[in-house]
Amino acid sequence: MLLPENENQRLEVLNQYQILDTLPEELFDELAQLAANLCETPIALISLVDAEREWFKSKIGLTTPEISRSISFGSYTILQSQILIIPDTLQDERFAKSPLVISNHYFRFYGGVPLINSSGFALGSLCVIDLIPRSLTIKEQVALQQLGRQVMRYLELHRQNVINYMQNAQRNWGDFRTQVRDADFIDTSWTSVKLLNGQIIGIGQDITERKRTELALKAQAEREQLMRTVAQRIRQSLNLQDILNATVQEVRDLLGVDRVVVYQFDSEMIGTIVAESVESGWTVSLGVEIHDTCFQAGEGAEYYQRQKRAIANIYKAGLTDCHIRLLEQFEVKANLVVPILLEVSSQNPGSRLWGLLVAHQCSSFREWEENQLDLLDELTVQLAIAIQQSSIFEQAQTELVQRQKAEVKLRHALAEKEVLLKEVHHRVKNNLQIVSSLLQLQSQTLKDPEAIKVLRESQNRIESISLIHKNLYTSANIGQIDVGDYIQNLAASLLISYQIWPEKIALETDIDSVSLNVDQAIACGLVINELISNALKHAFPNQQAGKISISLRNISKNIEMTVRDNGIGLPDNLDWTNTDSLGLSLVYDLVTEQLEGNITLERNHGTVFKIQFTQLTLHQ
Numbered sequence: 216m217l218l219p220e221n222e223n224q225r226l227e228v229l230n231q232y233q234i235l236d237t238l239p240e241e242l243f244d245e246l247a248q249l250a251a252n253l254c255e256t257p258i259a260l261i262s263l264v265d266a267e268r269e270w271f272k273s274k275i276g277l278t279t280p281e282i283s284r285s286i287s288f289g290s291y292t293i294l295q296s297q298i299l300i301i302p303d304t305l306q307d308e309r310f311a312k313s314p315l316v317i318s319n320h321y322f323r324f325y326g327g328v329p330l331i332n333s334s335g336f337a338l339g340s341l342c343v344i345d346l347i348p349r350s351l352t353i354k355e356q357v358a359l360q361q362l363g364r365q366v367m368r369y370l371e372l373h374r375q376n377v378i379n380y381m382q383n384a385q386r387n388w389g390d391f392r393t394q395v396r397d398a399d400f401i402d403t404s405w406t407s408v409k410l411l412n413g414q415i416i417g418i419g420q421d422i423t424e425r426k427r428t429e430l431a432l433k434a435q436a437e438r439e440q441l442m443r444t445v446a447q448r449i450r451q452s453l454n455l456q457d458i459l460n461a462t463v464q465e466v467r468d469l470l471g472v473d474r475v476v477v478y479q480f481d482s483e484m485i486g487t488i489v490a491e492s493v494e495s496g497w498t499v500s501l502g503v504e505i506h507d508t509c510f511q512a513g514e515g516a517e518y519y520q521r522q523k524r525a526i527a528n529i530y531k532a533g534l535t536d537c538h539i540r541l542l543e544q545f546e547v548k549a550n551l552v553v554p555i556l557l558e559v560s561s562q563n564p565g566s567r568l569w570g571l572l573v574a575h576q577c578s579s580f581r582e583w584e585e586n587q588l589d590l591l592d593e594l595t596v597q598l599a600i601a602i603q604q605s606s607i608f609e610q611a612q613t614e615l616v617q618r619q620k621a622e623v624k625l626r627h628a629l630a631e632k633e634v635l636l637k638e639v640h641h642r643v644k645n646n647l648q649i650v651s652s653l654l655q656l657q658s659q660t661l662k663d664p665e666a667i668k669v670l671r672e673s674q675n676r677i678e679s680i681s682l683i684h685k686n687l688y689t690s691a692n693i694g695q696i697d698v699g700d701y702i703q704n705l706a707a708s709l710l711i712s713y714q715i716w717p718e719k720i721a722l723e724t725d726i727d728s729v730s731l732n733v734d735q736a737i738a739c740g741l742v743i744n745e746l747i748s749n750a751l752k753h754a755f756p757n758q759q760a761g762k763i764s765i766s767l768r769n770i771s772k773n774i775e776m777t778v779r780d781n782g783i784g785l786p787d788n789l790d791w792t793n794t795d796s797l798g799l800s801l802v803y804d805l806v807t808e809q810l811e812g813n814i815t816l817e818r819n820h821g822t823v824f825k826i827q828f829t830q831l832t833l834h835q
Contacts, residue, residue, distance in 0.1 A: 216284065216285050216290060217290075217291070217294060219293060219294060219337065221336065224336065225293075225336045225337065225338070226265065226266055228332065228334065228336045228338070229263065229265060229336075229338050231374065231377075232338070232370060232373060232374045232377065233373075233374075233377045234263065234272065234370065234373055234374075235263060235265060235270055236270070237272070239272075239273060240272075240273075242369055243261050243272050243273040243366070243369060244273045244275075246261065246273070246341070246362055246365060246366055246369070247259045247260065247261050247273040247274065247275045247341070248275050249362060250275075250341060250343055250358075250359060250362050251275045251276065251343060253355060253358045253359070253362070254326065254343040254351060254355050254358075254359060256276075256324075256343040256344060256345045257276045257344075257345065257346065258274075258275060258276035258277050258322075258343065258344035258345070259274075259275040259276065259341075259342070259343050259344070260273070260274050260275070260277065260340075260341075260342050260344070261273040261274075261330075261339070261340075261341050261366055262287075262289045262339045262340050262342070263330075263338055263339035264284060264287070264289045264290055264293050264338070264339050264340075265284075266284070267283070267284055268281045268282065268283060268284050268287075269281060269282050269283075269284055269287035269288075269289040269290065269339070272339075276344075282315070286313050286314060286315060287315075288301075288310070288315070288322075288325050288327060288340075288342065288344075289327065289339055289340045289342070291309065292327040292328070292329050292337075292339075292340040292342065293329050293337035293338070293339065293340065294337075295329050295337075296329065296331070297328075297329075297360075298326065298327070298328045298356055298359065298360055299325070299326070299327050299328075299329075299340075300325070300326045300350065300351060300356070301324065301325040301326075302324060302348055302349065302350050303323060303324070303348035304316045304322055304323055304324070304325060304348075305323065305348075306348075310325075321346055322344050322345075322346070323345060323346055323347050323348050323349075324344065324345035324346075324347065324348055324349045324350075325342060325343075325344055326342060326343050326344075326351050326356075326359060327340040327341065327342030327343075328340060328341050328342070328359055328360050328362075328363035329363070330363060330366055330367050330370065331367065332367060332370070332371065333371075338370065340363075341359065341362055341363040341366050343359065388404045388405065388406045389404065389405055389406070390402065390403070390404050390422065390426075391403050391404070391405060393419070401421055401423050402421070402422045402423045402425075402426040403419050403420065403421055403422060404419065404420055404422045405417055405418065405419040406418050406419075431586065434584070434586045434587075434590075435586070437469055438586065438589070438590045438593065441465055441466070441469055441590065441594070442593060442594070442597065444461075444465060445458070445461070445462055445465070445594060445597045445598075445601075446597055448461055448462075448601075449597060449600060449601045449604065453604065453605060453608045454605070455601055455602060455605035456489075456490070458598075458601045458605075459477050459489060459490035459598070459601075460490050460492075462477070462490070462594065462597075462598065463475040463476065463477060463490050463491060463492040464492040466492070466572075466574060466590075466591070466594065467492040467493075467494075467574070469590070470551075470574055470587055470590075472574045472575060472576050473493065473494045473497050473575055473576055473577040473578055474491065474492070474493040474494065474497055474500070474545070474547075474574070474575035474577060475491070475492050475493075475572075475573070475574050475575070476488050476490065476491045476500060476501075476572075476573050476575070477489050477490040477491075477555075477570060477571070477572055477573075477598070478505075478570050478571040478572075478573060479569065479570035480568060480569065480570055485504060485505070486504070486505045486570070486571075487502070487503070487504050487505070488500045488501050488502060488503050488505070489501075489570075494577075497545075497546060497577050498544075498545050498546055500545055505541070518552075518554035518568055518571065521554060521556060521566075522554070523551075523552065523553040523554070523588055523591070523592055524551070524552045524553075525551050525583040525585075525587075525588045526549055526550050526551075526552070527549050527580055527581060527582050527583060528548065528549060528580045529542050529543075529547060529548060529549065529550070545575065545577070546577040547575045547576070547577055548576055548577060548578070548579060548580050548581070549575075549576040549579075549580050549581040549583070550573055550574060550575050550576065551573065551574040551583060551587060551588055551591055552571055552572075552573050553571065553572045553573075553588070553591040553592050553594075553595050554568055554570075554571055554595065555568075555569045555570045555571060555572055555595045555598055555599055555602070556568060556569065556595070556599060557569045557599055557602060557603055558599075558603070569599070569602060572591050572594060572595050572598065574587075574591065657670060658670040658671065658674075671712065674712075675708075675709060675712055675744055675748060678708060678712075696730065696731055696732075696733070696736040698726060698729045698730065698731055698736065698739065698767060699724075699726040699727075699728065699729070699767075701736065701740065702724060702726055702743060702765055702767070703724060703726075705740055705743060705744065706722050706724070706743070706747060706763075706765065707722070709744065709747050709748060709751065710722065710751070713748075713751045713752070715751060719758070719760055720751065720755060720760070720761055720762070720763060721761070721762040721763070722762075722763050722765075723762060723763070723764045723765070724764070724765045724766070725764070725765075725766040725767075726765070726766065726767040727767055727768055727769045728769070729767055729769050729774060729830070731774075731830070731831075732831055734809065734831075735809075735810060735828070735830075735831060738805045738806075738809040738810050739776065739810070741801065741805055742776075742778075742802050742805050742806060742810075742826065743765065743776075743778065745798040745799070745801055745802045746778040746802060746824055747763060747765075747778065748798060749796075749798050749799070750763050750778075750780040750782060750822070751763075753782070753783075754780045754781075754782020754783060754784070754821070754822065755780075755782050755783075756783065759782070759783075761780060761781050761782050762780065762781050763778070763779070763780045764777070764778075764779040764780070765777070765778055765779075766779075769830070772829060772830055773827055773828070773829055773830065774812075774827070774828055774829070774830050775825065775826070775827050776825075776826045776827075777823065777824070777825050777826070778823075778824045778826075779821065779822070779823045779824075780821050780822050781820060781821040782821050782822065783821075784818050784820075784821055784822050785816070785818060785822055787818065791803075791816060802814070802824075806826050806828070810826070810828040811828060811829065812826055812827050812828025812829070813826070813827055813828075814826045814827075
């Protein structure tokens with residue numbers, strides 16, 4: 216038996232029409248009768264060919280409802296794209312021995328058109344059959360083909376009606392609990408479908424697995440939503456009590472239980488209800504301190520191992536008498552219990568039992584679902600995070616308060632120290648001025664000019680140090696000196712000391728904003744004192760006019776100080792680093808030892824001393 220190339224697809228499409236084995240329909244019968252009348256044949260058929268048979272939707276002149284596909288004419292018609300005409304079946308080797316030809320049927324003439332849908336699949340045929348050999352005129356062939364197309368339109372209409380009725384059924388499914396033969400109930404879904412012939416049938420299906428899946432997905436969605444809610448509260452609030460209160464309320468609403476509590480242990484295993492949500496009418500346990508002798512005696516050790524417990528009936532769960540009596544105090548008949556465990560520390564792996572998250576069913580015994588216990592288990596992880604987060608916050612707050620107190624004490628101490636240091640600098644300055652005054656008085660009793668000069672130089676050195684202490688106790692930063700103001704004041708004091716008029720010896724300064732600590736300021740002051748004093752004494756003989764320049768540069772972490780004059784300069788044969796001059800020796804020692812820097816001398820149109828040293832902070 217030959218098959219179409221697309222046979223499998225053709226059969227799938229044929230099944231979509233849902234017309235096989237349906238009751239006779241007047242529209243199809245009228246078309247078959249019209250075909251018999253037009254072609255003047257005693258037999259006319261509208262047939263559909265499935266995998267095993269040719270089934271007759273409408274039949275005129277024949278009572279057989281179907282025939283085997285292996286002997287049918289229709290199996291050959293669906294191989295054609297146009298009308299198939301067999302004038303004499305006995306003369307056609309394909310049918311000469313067919314029981315339809317040589318038996319009582321005695322089919323001698325066949326003319327059939329394939330019923331081809333819009334997708335190109337041949338579903339069956341419209342055919343006319345005669346008991347004698349004959350043919351069809353062109354007009355009869357055209358009419359038969361037109362009728363075949365009309366049959367196909369009715370088949371498409373039937374298919375569309377079927378689609379519309381299935382859609383209707385999908386929109387009207389109802390879920391019911393149905394009792395089966397063994398007295399158990401299962402979840403089912405039912406709908407009614409009105410067939411094209413007016414019949415109404417009911418269609419039902421077992422949806423137990425679907426219901427189970429739906430419930431699991433719903434529970435998972437609710438659990439995830441609760442996790443998100445609790446996690447969000449933890450992120451938004453550091454108040455542990457607010458988090459616990461919100462959690463027990465959310466859990467009670469979700470599980471539909473009578474009471475949810477958070478139970479916290481102390482070091483003696485005495486517990487306290489620290490958070491509770493309870494249905495009206497049941498005992499309130501919030502704040503109750505529970506001396507549970509069972510826990511104190513070692514009962515509940517499994518909670519340390521992260522074990523959780525679902526108790527459907529407290530009297531059938533193998534609980535100890537003391538445990539049952541405790542639950543009876545709060546009218547508990549069934550409960551869920553999950554431990555809240557905290558990590559000891561990251562350096563010391565392990566955990567400690569902080570408390571329990573408990574759901575109570577008081578109104579009746581209750582069979583719990585596994586996902587409900589899992590929900591509480593997941594929640595305890597979030598609660599442990601909140602507890603540890605709150606503990607860290609409280610510790611930080613305590614440390615912050617302690618630090619603030621320490622800072623206040625330190626500020627007071629620093630203020631007292633600053634006052635004391637300013638007082639010290641003030642007294643040192645006063646004492647140095649007293650010494651300077653004594654030297655001034657002493658010089659007035661002397662007649663030797665050289666001795667008077669020595670006393671004046673010593674007095675200038677003392678004044679340079681005194682000026683530093685004056686700047687220190689008047690400065691906002693008691694440990695640092697603004698060098699610019701200090702050098703200006705020091706140079707001006709030296710000009711006055713040597714009775715030099717400004718129009719005679721000009722003094723120029725170019726000083727960056729530089730702050731020095733006390734030791735460096737004293738050393739720099741003495742260096743400047745000696746260099747300017749030397750210039751005023753030796754660089755401008757015979758009341759010669761001139762200029763002295765002082766510059767101070769801040770280069771990275773180094774200080775560069777230059778003292779320049781345009782006087783007669785130092786003698787070429789003078790080794791200033793090894794001389795009997797106290798002033799130059801003092802300059803060299805101060806720069807190399809006190810400032811730990813270096814100094815160079817340039818003899819070019821006067822004298823230039825360049826000094827470099829590293830700037831030190833207050834603490835260095």
